[in-house]
Amino acid sequence: MNPANAPLVIVGAGHAGGRAALTLRAEGYRGRLILIGDEVHPPYERPPLSKGLLQGTMELAGCSVCDSVQLAELDIEHLAGNPVKTLDPALHRLQLADGSWLQYARLLLATGGRARRLSSVPEHLPNVLYLRTHDEALALRASLQPNTRVVIIGGGFIGLEVAATARALGCSVTLLEAGPRLAGRVLPERLSDALLELHRRQGVDVRLNVAIETLLGATRAEAVQLVDGQLLPCDLIVVGIGMQPNTELASAAGLEVGQGIRVDAQLRTSAPDIYAAGDVCEFRLHPQGSFQRQETWRNAETQGRHAALNLLGGELPFEVIPGFWSDQFDWGLQTTGVIANTEPTVSRTVSEGGFLLFYLDAEQRLQGACGWGQGNSVAKDIKLCERLIANQIPLSADALADANVSLKQLLRN
Structure with a gap:
């Protein structure tokens, strides 16, 4: 069932979803267009969250894909704070948190992800913070005062960029990585070594091959105790151990899901008229290649644009050379x-x-x-x-x- 005159709907109002919405209008689509997001903010890019926004040199407007005025001018309906709870591909409809149902002609899932939680770290402690959203970045920024003793759990890019920013703001920083080297999942050893040398030279106390035994403190985290018995007193803990893709909606609707929402070369999912893009999208770079996800600015930007073209009836294969960058000091x-x-x-x-x-x-x-x-x-x-x-x-x-x-x-x- 593909209802006549039903809108195009984008679920996920982050970078990929926002770019798709803007591209649809730029390509001449004049029908009803709905952009649904969990956050109250208009779409924004995430790389500045650990850099300019965290440093206080940038505000939300500086990393926005578009603002509320532009959305209104383009007649893009932005539904915020009323997330999608149920997806019904057979009837081309979805249900919002308030119980209302919405028909769609074609749908883009750009649901992104959320910060991966560390089970050994209690979440009720107010000085244990994560960084994935704008509001989380503001909370972390307020906590990064000079001489604050910060323990960062995770030696990937988020942890490293937060460490660099925290040091620039005058914090004392200890970074804990469970593996034998920094960003070891994605980088060759020489680059890991360069990152390690730079961070140690800048005063970051980097500990490799470490495991956390427990956190001390009843109402606030006061220290991190390692398995080897070392005690690390702290004022603030930042957990940066990666992203958990938001695949639950797609999985419950019967779409093919692996480590993300699986798509074909045109970014189509296994359900008719439903596409996926951005951090949640699992795709093949080559027809015979293995499925992968890419959590990068370039992927969100290019897949958002590409999905929009195919939502309009294109049959364009996604063939973009991947890439990413990271600023460290x-x-x-x-x-x-x-x-x-x-x-x-x-x-x-x-x-x-x-x-x-x-x-x-x-x-x-x-x-x-x-x-x-x-x-x-x-x-x-x-x-x-x-x-x-x-x-x-x-x-x-x-x-x-x-x-x-x-x-x-x-x-x-």
């Missing part, structure tokens, strides 16, 4: 293509202690690259690597390793 990490936590094929030293790492396939074609350098110094090289990946031309490993051979020259060749 005055250094930057950028990647493009498919990288892994394995050893890269080739490395190249660049100026002022930076480096590039390259991943080649069996035919010597570039599949992925990552760079580490001061500020934004590796951005141009990573852009050139993206073009080399797109061209899929065989490359000389020796030339890639030689800093005197420009990547632009390899591209021209």
Whole structure:
């Protein structure tokens, strides 16, 4: 059943959902368009939450995809604080928290995720904080006062970026990572080592291979006790152990779900007229590749746009080279293509202690690259690597390793 004159509905008013709504209007769709979100805020981007917004140098307007005025001008109905509770694909309808039912012609699920909870950390303690939403960022910002003793649980990108911001604000920071290296799930060892060296140089007390025994304190967390008996007194605990994708709505409706909502090359789910995009979307980069999710700004931006085009009847396969970046103190990490936590094929030293790492396939074609350098110094090289990946031309490993051979020259060749 596809009701005549039913609206297009987007469930999830984050970055991907907001970008999809704006794209639908930009592409000429003039029908009824409904954007449903759990938060009261208009759609916003999440990377600034651990950087500018947490530092106090940016407010919500600075990271918004659009504001309430723009939504109204574009006649996009933003339903906030009335989330979807039930999805009925067979009848092309959904039920809101207030009990009302809403028909849809086509639907986009951009439900994102929530901060993953640590079962060993009690949630009722007021100085145990997470960072996933704007409001959580404001609560954390208010707590990051000079000389505050902060313990951060998790050595991934959220934990590391919060650590860098907290140190810049004058806090004493201890970072706990259960694994043998930082961001070890996604980065090669050399980059993990660079992150470790930088953070320790900036005064972050990084502890690797540690496990938490318990938290001490009845009404507030006063200390973290490790399994080895060490006691870490603290004023504030920040848990940054990843994201839990919001797949429950899709799963209950019978859609195919793995680590996210599974889609085909056009970002269609297993149910008719329902698409998925953003952090919750599990897709294949290549037809024969394995399913994956990408929790990046680029993925939310590009999939939001792409899903909108296919909601309008397009049959466009999603074929975007992935990439992400992370700012750490005055250094930057950028990647493009498919990288892994394995050893890269080739490395190249660049100026002022930076480096590039390259991943080649069996035919010597570039599949992925990552760079580490001061500020934004590796951005141009990573852009050139993206073009080399797109061209899929065989490359000389020796030339890639030689800093005197420009990547632009390899591209021209």
